[in-house]
Amino acid sequence: VDILPVALDAMGGDFAPSAVIKGAEMAADSGIKILLTGPGEIIENAGKHKNIELQYASEVISMYEDPAKAVRTKKDSSLVVAAQCVKEKRASSMVSAGNTGAAMAAALFRMGRIKKIARPAIATTIPVIGRHPAVLIDSGANADCKSQWLVQFAQMACIYVKKRYGLSSVKVALLSIGEESSKGNLLVKETRELLSKINSFEFIGNVEGRDLLEPPADVIVCDGFTGNVALKALEGSLKFFMNKLLEIFNKDEQTKKAAEILFPHLLPLAEELNPESTGGAALLGVDGICIISHGSSSEKAIFNACKLASDLAKADIVSEITEEIEG
Amino acid sequence: VDILPVALDAMGGDFAPSAVIKGAEMAADSGIKILLTGPGEIIENAGKHKNIELQYASEVISMYEDPAKAVRTKKDSSLVVAAQCVKEKRASSMVSAGNTGAAMAAALFRMGRIKKIARPAIATTIPVIGRHPAVLIDSGANADCKSQWLVQFAQMACIYVKKRYGLSSVKVALLSIGEESSKGNLLVKETRELLSKINSFEFIGNVEGRDLLEPPADVIVCDGFTGNVALKALEGSLKFFMNKLLEIFNKDEQTKKAAEILFPHLLPLAEELNPESTGGAALLGVDGICIISHGSSSEKAIFNACKLASDLAKADIVSEITEEIEG
Numbered sequence: 244v245d246i247l248p249v250a251l252d253a254m255g256g257d258f259a260p261s262a263v264i265k266g267a268e269m270a271a272d273s274g275i276k277i278l279l280t281g282p283g284e285i286i287e288n289a290g291k292h293k294n295i296e297l298q299y300a301s302e303v304i305s306m307y308e309d310p311a312k313a314v315r316t317k318k319d320s321s322l323v324v325a326a327q328c329v330k331e332k333r334a335s336s337m338v339s340a341g342n343t344g345a346a347m348a349a350a351l352f353r354m355g356r357i358k359k360i361a362r363p364a365i366a367t368t369i370p371v372i373g374r375h376p377a378v379l380i381d382s383g384a385n386a387d388c389k390s391q392w393l394v395q396f397a398q399m400a401c402i403y404v405k406k407r408y409g410l411s412s413v414k415v416a417l418l419s420i421g422e423e424s425s426k427g428n429l430l431v432k433e434t435r436e437l438l439s440k441i442n443s444f445e446f447i448g449n450v451e452g453r454d455l456l457e458p459p460a461d462v463i464v465c466d467g468f469t470g471n472v473a474l475k476a477l478e479g480s481l482k483f484f485m486n487k488l489l490e491i492f493n494k495d496e497q498t499k500k501a502a503e504i505l506f507p508h509l510l511p512l513a514e515e516l517n518p519e520s521t522g523g524a525a526l527l528g529v530d531g532i533c534i535i536s537h538g539s540s541s542e543k544a545i546f547n548a549c550k551l552a553s554d555l556a557k558a559d560i561v562s563e564i565t566e567e568i569e570g
Numbered sequence: 571v572d573i574l575p576v577a578l579d580a581m582g583g584d585f586a587p588s589a590v591i592k593g594a595e596m597a598a599d600s601g602i603k604i605l606l607t608g609p610g611e612i613i614e615n616a617g618k619h620k621n622i623e624l625q626y627a628s629e630v631i632s633m634y635e636d637p638a639k640a641v642r643t644k645k646d647s648s649l650v651v652a653a654q655c656v657k658e659k660r661a662s663s664m665v666s667a668g669n670t671g672a673a674m675a676a677a678l679f680r681m682g683r684i685k686k687i688a689r690p691a692i693a694t695t696i697p698v699i700g701r702h703p704a705v706l707i708d709s710g711a712n713a714d715c716k717s718q719w720l721v722q723f724a725q726m727a728c729i730y731v732k733k734r735y736g737l738s739s740v741k742v743a744l745l746s747i748g749e750e751s752s753k754g755n756l757l758v759k760e761t762r763e764l765l766s767k768i769n770s771f772e773f774i775g776n777v778e779g780r781d782l783l784e785p786p787a788d789v790i791v792c793d794g795f796t797g798n799v800a801l802k803a804l805e806g807s808l809k810f811f812m813n814k815l816l817e818i819f820n821k822d823e824q825t826k827k828a829a830e831i832l833f834p835h836l837l838p839l840a841e842e843l844n845p846e847s848t849g850g851a852a853l854l855g856v857d858g859i860c861i862i863s864h865g866s867s868s869e870k871a872i873f874n875a876c877k878l879a880s881d882l883a884k885a886d887i888v889s890e891i892t893e894e895i896e897g
Contacts, residue, residue: 386753428713452806455803455806457810468796472747477807478779481811505829508821509818
């Protein structure tokens with residue numbers, strides 16, 4: 244299938260523009276067409292690659308700007324222009340490692356919502372050792388949710404994991420504070436009722452915070468407030484533990500030698516847990532494809548995000564979601 | 571000060587009754603008076619210790635029973651009898667490692683609420699390397715909360731950390747999904763407004779899930795649903811990481827040797843992060859002292875819980891909370 248290029252925001256992320264441009268080149272080398280957006284003097288050279296097109300954008304939205312205001316006022320920013328390219332059917336999808344709120348707002352304002360979707364939501368992957376990652380939805384787009392929205396989040400994530408990991412059947416769980424149906428807040432109790440009536444996936448009931456790294460499900464549903472707190476708690480504790488371990492490894496000559504022996508065994512684990520290998524989160528429910536990468540994205544993470552965007556475009560995930568919701 | 575004994579539920583927890591009885595004896599050896607509740611044939615021998623009194627209770631509430639129903643129907647259970655002893659002023663406080671919901675219900679039904687406290691809440695400690703633990707409140711008692719309740723949670727936890735860690739001033743933070751005041755769900759935004767008007771502690775604003783293990787505050791406030799999910803996510807990821815590390819250590823002769831070198835450095839870290847060393851969570855807001863220990867409590871954890879109960883009784887924390895809330 245010949246598809247449109249991936250619009251990539253050259254100025255988004257802590258290591259932009261260099262990591263983004265390198266990631267664009269890696270993607271282009273692998274045959275993915277890229278439409279790079281950013282200031283001419285910065286992105287110019289990248290345009291020499293046969294698979295990289297350029298779209299100049301003079302402004303930049305920083306990580307600290309108010310998202311809605313930034314998107315409203317900086318219409319010629321690299322981020323808003325990337326979303327605009329999707330709207331104008333010049334790109335199949337957009338990728339940004341910049342201001343998450345601004346990326347959501349730009350995608351929502353430019354692409355609009357899929358018909359009948361109440362609210363778009365962020366689907367973030369959680370690495371699971373030895374199998375495909377689990378998807379946590381919503382991980383931050385909607386701080387206050389209704390139960391009907393959560394059902395749609397589950398439906399959208401279900402399509403997403405099918406396309407992304409080639410699953411034929413999907414297990415969905417609801418994040419709560421106990422496995423019993425009586426456990427949870429009002430939103431969870433209402434949502435549980437609704438989820439048990441859906442036939443397009445297997446609803447396995449509640450899971451708890453402690454199950455997130457070894458979940459018995461492919462999709463975990465929750466409101467965006469809880470999802471964001473839980474995800475950051477996981478990230479924070481893994482980082483904390485890794486740092487403490489490195490401190491211990493570096494204590495003296497003996498521990499350094501011991502670390503050398505253990506490193507070959509630790510690296511595959513660190514690699515599996517590394518968010519960079521997963522390519523970013525997807526904003527599902529907008530009428531287009533929007534991949535939001537971690538602010539600390541390396542070139543490899545950007546490459547993976549572009550690959551993901553391209554794969555989702557090929558799989559025509561927007562049409563699939565539309566059918567699921569209308570059906 | 572001569573205080574009443576600590577009522578201890580002999581039948582609560584995964585390792586009850588043996589771990590609980592051993593913990594009771596450790597506490598008694600250290601001079602803490604214990605009132606042990608449970609079936610005669612099980613607790614009899616412990617009564618030979620000069621600091622252990624017995625109160626027979628013929629029934630047992632299991633971990634899987636419906637809390638409210640169990641407390642209503644099993645009036646002669648070791649757990650309900652422990653709460654009853656506090657009500658009758660035969661004990662200063664109660665400790666249970668059993669069914670958390672049942673322990674809350676028993677304490678609430680028997681002791682009642684402190685006047686003007688809308689809802690009791692669970693204060694759980696989170697270990698922080700190199701300083702006193704932080705307290706997360708509410709970590710599971712109230713799945714749906716109002717902003718005014720969260721303010722009371724903060725006020726109660728403030729007294730608690732002052733008494734428990736000897737702090738003269740307390741920093742309070744609100745758990746949210748971004749540091750800016752615009753970030754969070756409706757509950758958090760309302761609560762933030764209210765917290766900024768309280769003078770008895772320093773409100774430092776929002777913290778995120780990633781800050782929980784290295785928090786810039788002594789007290790972290792949230793609703794009981796979010797708190798429970800976050801706490802279990804932390805516990806789960808630390809356990810996950812520890813297990814993976816042990817797997818790697820046990821791979822072959824070389825890694826076992828490397829592990830031996832690292833163990834002396836890892837143990838203090840594991841010890842600091844071990845929930846057992848902290849003695850359990852406190853249900854604050856009931857008109858008495860109720861310590862809820864982890865289901866997997868060892869004898870040492872039970873000992874620490876009894877010590878905590880006894881310390882809080884000596885500090886007369888209930889009067890302190892009453893004054894703070896009425897003042």
